Amino acid sequence: MTDFKTLDDLGDLTGKVALVRVDLNVPMQDGAVTDDTRIRAFRPTVDQLSQKGAKVLLLSHFGRPGGRKSSTLSLSMVVGDVEKVLGREIMFVPEIAGDIVAQSLGIMRAGEVAILENSRFYPGEEANDADFAKAIAANADIYVNDAFSAAHRAHATTEGLAHLLPSYAGRAMEAELKALSAALDNPVHPVAAVVGGAKVSSKLDVLTHLVGKVDHLIIGGGMANTFLAARGVDVGKSLCEHDLADTAESIMDAADKAGCTVHLPYDVVVAKEFKTGAPARTINVHEVAADDMILDLGASATEALGDVLKTCRTLVWNGPLGAFETPPFDEATVALARTAAALTQDGSLTSVAGGGDTVAALAHAGVTEDFSYISTAGGAFLEWMEGKELPGVAALRG
Ligand code: ADP
Ligand code: MG
DSSP, X not given: OOSSOBXXXXXXXXXXXXXXXXXXXXXXXXXXXXXXXXXXXXXXXXXXXXXXXXXXXEEOOOSOOTTSOOGGGOGGGGHHHHHHHHTXXXXXXXXXXXXXXXXXXXXXXXXXXXXXXXXXXXXXHHTTOHXXXXXXXXXXXXXXXXXXXXXXXXXXTTTGGGGTSOEXXXXXXXXXXHHHIIIIISOOSSEEEEEOSSOSGGXXXXXXXXXXXXXXXXXXXHHHHHHXXXXXXXXXXXXXXXXXXXXXXXXXXXXXXXXXXXXXXXXXXXXXXXXXXOOEEEEXXXXXXXXOEEEEEOHHHHHHHHHHHHTOSEEEEXXXXXXXXXXXXXXXXXXXXXXHHHHHHHTSOEEEEEOHHHHXXXXXXXXXTTSXXXXXXXXXXXXXXXXXXXXXXXXXXX
16 A cells, blocks of 8 residues: 555645645534544644645535535535634635635745635536646645545546645545555455445445455345345345345355355344334244344354454454344344454454444444444445445545
8 A cells, every 4th residue: 555645755845735635524513513523534634734834725525515606515614613623723715726715825824724615616526627626736736635535536626636736645544545455455364344234235336346355244234134035034024125136146156156155144133113122032034923024133143253253354344233223223233343342452353344324333332442443434435345446546546
């Protein structure tokens, strides 16, 4: 992972202008940021560029204004929260290119930081228009991308700019690429993948890619039902994509050929209704009644999966094993997450996880700090798990 430049490759930047693509697409309520994870993530990059004397211009999209200005989606709204997290004054520039930006740079001193207006106010952003990117680049000397979470999009501020200016990965981008690369590109074997969540259809490409990469494929969540049904198990009223039986079969065949062991649950937790505290039974997969719903893996299956992890050196996890938002159907996810966390802390396992609900599930299990790396990148993380080259990352490689 040394085929892109990082901040280590930069010397003194006094008076130079650094465009830094960050992810300020943060959740907000009543004018305040409700989760500042993404802001904290880019702080080291901004601090280091500022220390080197650069004038730092932050670029980001916010919401979906569709190429038009929108008073409710101005990045001016996040300035106060960014100031709080970065512990410094931040200027706001109500444009992304042109004279207004040039004039603002004229009054900024070395080391100062400004946020430029929402990149998606301009149609050139999502069109990755070369002239739009050139207009942004005209005010700057270097480009730093610190937004892995936006790197699956080939937009002007995530991809186009990298072709116009000397380009560098920011610290958060660098850490994410190193962690993900250690988990799948160049992992220490044996490697286990946990894939769970609601539906096979949303993760077909993930499954297909992983089968050729990992030694153990652990399938949980609603998608396990589709695989069980394909194997002839009656899954009752469970969430199940019966029309994907052939697909599930061919994934299992491909795994066989690649020497990848697929793990399906042999005991499951079922209930007649899907609500918190619903009466639940743990049964063998062959005992599911017509009016039962499978909502979690059973304790025996979960323990056996823990034993599989004990033989592995690397784990990549996407998707909860059960309907974890609705206790008691969180138990398998919590138990396996804690096993993985303990193995990571013991030093025997490198563990990487990602996905919107997965991040929430691991937080619910209390293991957020104990995994090697947890990606909050959502769509970009999934595309990476599908084995796709992300345009924003590819452009940094030059
Ligand atoms: P991620 O966001 O991490 O990629 P997904 O969106 O694919 O994960 O899946 C998460 C959802 O899957 C959760 O809302 C969870 O309740 C649901 N789920 C997991 N197991 C089951 C199940 N057995 N039946 C129904 N829903 C399930
Ligand atoms: Mg999800």
